[in-house]
Amino acid sequence: MHYISTRGRAPRLDFSEVLLDGLGRDGGLYLPETWPQIDADTLRRWRGLSYADLAKRIMRLFVGTTIAPADLDRMIDDTYRGFDHRAVAPLKQLGPDEWVMELFHGPTLAFKDFALQLLGRLFDHVLDRSDRRGVILGATSGDTGSAAIEACRDRARLDVFILHPLGRTSEVQRRQMTTVLSPNIHNIAIQGTFDDAQDMVKAAFGDEGFRDTVGLTAINSINWARIAAQVVYYFHAGLALGAPDRPIAFSVPTGNFGDVYAGYIAARMGLPVAKLIVATNENDILARFFRDGDYSSAGVRPTLSPSMDIQVASNFERLLFDLKGRDGEATAAAIATFRATGRLPVTPAEVAEAQALFDAGAADDTRTLSTIRTVFGETGEILDPHTAVGVAVGRDRKPAGVPVVVLSTAHPAKFPDAVERAIGRRPALPERMADLMERPERFETLEADVSGLKSHIMSHRRNV
Numbered sequence: 001m002h003y004i005s006t007r008g009r010a011p012r013l014d015f016s017e018v019l020l021d022g023l024g025r026d027g028g029l030y031l032p033e034t035w036p037q038i039d040a041d042t043l044r045r046w047r048g049l050s051y052a053d054l055a056k057r058i059m060r061l062f063v064g065t066t067i068a069p070a071d072l073d074r075m076i077d078d079t080y081r082g083f084d085h086r087a088v089a090p091l092k093q094l095g096p097d098e099w100v101m102e103l104f105h106g107p108t109l110a111f112k113d114f115a116l117q118l119l120g121r122l123f124d125h126v127l128d129r130s131d132r133r134g135v136i137l138g139a140t141s142g143d144t145g146s147a148a149i150e151a152c153r154d155r156a157r158l159d160v161f162i163l164h165p166l167g168r169t170s171e172v173q174r175r176q177m178t179t180v181l182s183p184n185i186h187n188i189a190i191q192g193t194f195d196d197a198q199d200m201v202k203a204a205f206g207d208e209g210f211r212d213t214v215g216l217t218a219i220n221s222i223n224w225a226r227i228a229a230q231v232v233y234y235f236h237a238g239l240a241l242g243a244p245d246r247p248i249a250f251s252v253p254t255g256n257f258g259d260v261y262a263g264y265i266a267a268r269m270g271l272p273v274a275k276l277i278v279a280t281n282e283n284d285i286l287a288r289f290f291r292d293g294d295y296s297s298a299g300v301r302p303t304l305s306p307s308m309d310i311q312v313a314s315n316f317e318r319l320l321f322d323l324k325g326r327d328g329e330a331t332a333a334a335i336a337t338f339r340a341t342g343r344l345p346v347t348p349a350e351v352a353e354a355q356a357l358f359d360a361g362a363a364d365d366t367r368t369l370s371t372i373r374t375v376f377g378e379t380g381e382i383l384d385p386h387t388a389v390g391v392a393v394g395r396d397r398k399p400a401g402v403p404v405v406v407l408s409t410a411h412p413a414k415f416p417d418a419v420e421r422a423i424g425r426r427p428a429l430p431e432r433m434a435d436l437m438e439r440p441e442r443f444e445t446l447e448a449d450v451s452g453l454k455s456h457i458m459s460h461r462r463n464v
């Protein structure tokens with residue numbers, strides 16, 4: 001299995017290389033040269049497999065021969081053994097033909113654990129094999145930072161530096177990061193906004209000398225291995241509900257287009273998918289594209305579902321590459337036009353092709369709160385605000401006669417204020433985290449200045 005870049009000018013790489021490289025040197029995103037295919041008989045045989053055993057079969061298709069099967073299997077077993085629920089990604093029925101898939105039983109209570117828990121192990125393994133060390137650097141406004149920290153804590157080959165804007169994350173989110181006291185975890189509060197922190201990270205990556213000296217690696221959602229790990233749960237839900245003999249639809253709360261893009265890959269690989277419903281909050285650039293072909297940026301507005309407050313969805317470039325007939329020049333030109341004018345050039349035929357599989361809609365904060373309230377009244381289930389967007393749009397756009405699975409991307413206890421506004425009570429954290437608010441915290445505070453950040457990393461990363 002080899003990987004090519006969406007902009008057509010970066011070297012062809014294998015899985016271990018795209019794992020460590022992340023972004024292509026031409027600025028593009030890597031994806032497989034061809035889609036692995038899984039036929040209907042194989043899918044029928046895979047019914048009833050445990051989550052980890054299914055993940056081994058699917059990940060193997062993406063990893064190829066770059067990691068020994070026994071090593072990959074062990075890492076996958078370790079990853080999903082750490083989840084709180086025996087089914088790993090349990091399905092819960094809300095009503096006739098309507099299900100939620102709970103993707104929040106990992107260590108940090110959001111779906112990002114599915115990929116990052118495995119990625120931390122894969123990074124460590126690949127670095128160990130070549131006797132190298134790496135530094136993971138990222139900025140976070142919420143869930144990604146804690147998922148990356150939990151995934152990489154105590155890994156021998158990795159140091160992790162995560163920047164958050166001082167005083168601007170929720171207390172639960174900050175404490176999920178700063179109460180991890182492992183020696184390889186370095187939390188940094190930046191005296192500035194999330195955008196300031198993000199700019200410092202970009203500037204550090206832009207310094208090639210520094211990047212090579214410390215072995216800088218990104219763990220953001222453009223990393224191919226993250227997408228690959230997310231393909232598994234689409235198959236898992238499909239097989240539980242009758243695939244390959246019954247098509248199903250998915251409604252996916254969407255920000256950076258990573259999660260729902262993994263559903264597109266599952267469909268390309270042979271899972272019968274009736275529709276992929278892209279569910280956004282008021283930051284609706286993706287909903288506008290799939291409804292009207294209009295991909296034009298607007299300012300980001302803060303909402304009750306902050307992990308989807310995004311207006312430029314980086315993974316969308318991967319779908320665009322397919323819509324442009326896998327033409328890297330055409331993809332690069334379209335992205336350049338978008339950067340220059342704020343509007344993506346697409347033809348009516350390309351939009352129609354996208355609409356064959358995708359549908360979309362948006363739900364604002366009022367609708368988010370009323371959906372949490374309605375579903376609680378109907379079923380007693382408490383949804384987090386991101387999942388509520390998925391349920392609301394899934395109900396609006398559900399194809400007739402097809403079961404819809406809504407991806408539940410976070411545990412409601414991560415967003416207690418929104419839940420309290422909707423139903424008047426605060427959901428409890430799981431037992432193992434009940435003392436989160438009393439645990440000691442550790443973080444450094446730095447000014448929003450990249451040279452200060454670089455010297456901090458140089459002096460705080462472990463053995464050199």
Ligand SMILES: *Cc1c(COP(=O)(O)O)cnc(C)c1O
Pocket residue numbers: 110111112143144221253254255256257258259260307308386409410
């Ligand atoms: C990251 C995140 C999303 C958005 O996922 P994308 O892959 O960026 O579309 C949705 N919900 C929650 C809770 C998240 O943490």
